[in-house]
Amino acid sequence: MPLKEATVAVLGATGAVGEQILRNLEKRSFPVKELRPLASARSAGKTVRFKGEAVTVQEAKPEAFEGVDIALFSAGGGISEKFAPEAVKRGAVVIDNTNAFRMNPDVPLIVPEVNGDQIKNHQGIIANPNCSTIQMVVALKPLYDRYGFDRVIVSTYQAVSGSGAQAMEELSEQTRASLENREVKKEIMPVGKLDKHYQIAFNTLPQCDVAQDNGFTLEEMKMVRETKKIFGNEQIGVTATCVRVPVQRGHSESVYVELEKEFDLEEVRQALRDADGVILEDDIQNQVYPTPLDSVGRDEVFVGRVRKDIAHPRGLNLWVVADNLLKGAATNAVQIAERLVQA
Amino acid sequence: MPLKEATVAVLGATGAVGEQILRNLEKRSFPVKELRPLASARSAGKTVRFKGEAVTVQEAKPEAFEGVDIALFSAGGGISEKFAPEAVKRGAVVIDNTNAFRMNPDVPLIVPEVNGDQIKNHQGIIANPNCSTIQMVVALKPLYDRYGFDRVIVSTYQAVSGSGAQAMEELSEQTRASLENREVKKEIMPVGKLDKHYQIAFNTLPQCDVAQDNGFTLEEMKMVRETKKIFGNEQIGVTATCVRVPVQRGHSESVYVELEKEFDLEEVRQALRDADGVILEDDIQNQVYPTPLDSVGRDEVFVGRVRKDIAHPRGLNLWVVADNLLKGAATNAVQIAERLVQA
Structure with missing residues (x-):
């Protein structure tokens, strides 16, 4: 065209x-x-x-x-x-x-x-x-079309670049200071405008944005509300735990979804392979799975660790990775x- | 005595x-x-x-x-x-x-x-x-006694010290090399005895042990099997995603549990406060939550980010942290x- x-x-x-x-x-x-x-x-x-x-x-x-x-x-x-x-x-x-x-x-x-x-x-x-929503819904779209779902449980592993260039510099500087046994300065993470700041170098922080009255953070509620709106389905229940990790660029997500229909794992993989914007990298036996470092500079969403929940016949686990500054x-x-x- | x-x-x-x-x-x-x-x-x-x-x-x-x-x-x-x-x-x-x-x-x-x-x-x-099982079951015990459960979905954020002292040295050395734009040598992570090795510095790796035939890793299956055995209840279904993060010491876990009875969130918090071996650090409004860095050298299991799933009346989210070399x-x-x- x-x-x-x-x-x-x-x-x-x-x-x-x-x-x-x-x-x-x-x-x-x-x-x-x-x-x-x-x-x-x-x-x-x-x-x-x-x-x-x-x-x-x-x-x-x-x-x-x-x-x-x-x-x-x-x-x-x-x-x-x-x-x-x-x-x-x-x-x-x-x-x-x-x-x-x-x-x-x-x-x-x-x-x-x-x-x-x-x-x-x-x-x-x-x-x-929001970056964390985009990569999740791209990975879930082919499953939504084929099997339907109304329940998603997600835990994120988010890069500091989601907080901007200064946060990336802070991670580098804190990491240097930690390796050299110098004082680690904490000025930005987890949320620049809040009072308290914690070390992100060699640490994880279970807060990616300000707190909401319901005890979730704004980042977590973005995933809840935006997923419903994008799929045009208010029945989709999402529960999210958003965590910052000492990664410069590339968000990872552990996504659990309860599909409405029973599924064959190979069919799920084929649906992901065929999906627009998705690259399936899923062969744990040969140590093939996506990582944030490999996603840097790429426009697609990468999916691996595709597994059927052994405790629930319609439960599916996915590992979803994308460059948060690009597709995100x-x-x-x-x-x-x-x-x-x-x- | x-x-x-x-x-x-x-x-x-x-x-x-x-x-x-x-x-x-x-x-x-x-x-x-x-x-x-x-x-x-x-x-x-x-x-x-x-x-x-x-x-x-x-x-x-x-x-x-x-x-x-x-x-x-x-x-x-x-x-x-x-x-x-x-x-x-x-x-x-x-x-x-x-x-x-x-x-x-x-x-x-x-x-x-x-x-x-x-x-x-x-x-x-x-x-x-296993380290990742111990901290999870300590946090879940008071909830099991009071409310019962048969379904747990967990995503881990595991420190490299779980792979031993050499893995800790590898993380430090890879981090230095990355900051200095030198070649990053990959020799141990994610699993020393396997063929392929990936960078853990500034990265996440969704593999903490060898693959099993069912597509889960051994680390994930340890969490599944050990949880059943420790609670003496084969009906407990656990689905786990075990991920290595660039942290030297201290495992974090995003734990989702579906309780058998409806619950009051304040009662859950009190049960955790009263529990043997647990320290509750849960006040997101004031940015209070556990982090792996703060857990180093401590014998207890730390729990924060206690939230009721807004999409499921009996769903509960927890953030569980412990020193994997100590309580783990x-x-x-x-x-x-x-x-x-x-x-």
Whole structure:
């Protein structure tokens, strides 16, 4: 299908996800007529690299969206709330990577492999789900279609890059300090804006976002609510435990799903092999399974350790891995943009 | 209760767990009449430190168990199979840390807080469960007594020290190499004796032991089988995903349990607070929860993130952490020995 050229704004162009969006637009040969990198006043005037050229970052202001067709936002929820209406008013379609609009009933929450058909319902804003949700629903989609389910139990092993470039630097510096028996400084993890900070180097932290009143964290509740919305089925019950691990990039998930129909394990594997956006790496006898390190720089979702629960005839275990900065953020956003220019 | 003095042999005294057994015997003021550290011929003649003195390591031979009352074994399954009968023949009670006898119906598999009453049934050998099983059953015991359950879904975050001192050195060295952009050598993890080795530094590996025919790993099947045996209930269904993470010491577990009765969350917390060997650290609103780094050097099992599944009225989530070298191995073994000298 021929693609229409588009003027593309990237808000948060100097951040960890913004950088990956630029690389993805290049790699996937997105038909960019004009690239407009935007950021806060502090970053305006810097340059970003795009298709071999240095492009100057402009300050994000309402007027900066004049003439923009597609605006990819990843500069934080508050910035999205402020600028998305301004961009839409000027005719842009906003693909928002933040939590600002995800549960808004007027905003489609899109993972192209799962519910790409709902892109057409947008009213100017399309939301990109949370990283940990995206990789899980891509892996579950072929099972949902074939067997159905209404119960998912997931435990995550999340990389620090989900908290941004500063968190990655903190993990490196804490690790160096620990190996050299120097004092380990704790300033960011588990949640930068909260009071208490704990060492992530050589440790695990069972908190990936602020606490909610029900005792779950916001990250855990994102997985609960977004999964229902993406599958369009409020009956799907998800219970999540979200944990940060000392990994720079690549989220892993131990996913348990209770299917509605009995299943043959080989058929499940074939459904995963055939699924859009999934790569099956599943042969424990030969030590074949995905790991976060191997997922870095890849756009797909990797699935391994496919096992039938020996204690429940319809229980299925999966190990799901993806690059949280790519399929968990930048790749998914650019894939949504591709659907828009195909329309 | 007055304790009887005992001659104590420690087989594998120079290993990671053996060292912790010596420290635990000291710390808990175990009534040691004579300490006899044993190891392979290669390590014989070395000395270990005990109560301020250097004690010479003897070669493990059948005769070395003459006059021994209690023999603590942690030198690998093959060594246990060879020497446990010899020690028993000479009148010792063997407390074995390996997988060699755990599922033997004549051998009690003991976690003192859970089934300490079964110690008396031993016929010379008592087995110490796998590290990942021990901490889970200690946390589940008060819930089993009060509410009952027959279904557990667990995902682990296991420290490399479970694979021994060399694995800990590998994690440190790989981490240094990765930070310095040097080549990362892969020689031990995930399973030393298997063909393929993967980087554990800044990575997760969903394999903690060799594969079984059913697609689970041996580590996962240990959790399944041992949990049934310790609770004495074959109806308990466990499904486990065991994952190695770049942590030196301290295992974490995301445990989901479906209780038989409905429960009040505050009552669950109180039951955990009151439980033998458990420390409840559960206040997510104030960022209070256990982490492996904080568990190092502690004998207890730490529980936090206690939450009711919002999708299932009898579903309960727990985050369970313990020092795998202590409660997961050395402490549990010494606690069993304490019961023997109290008898």
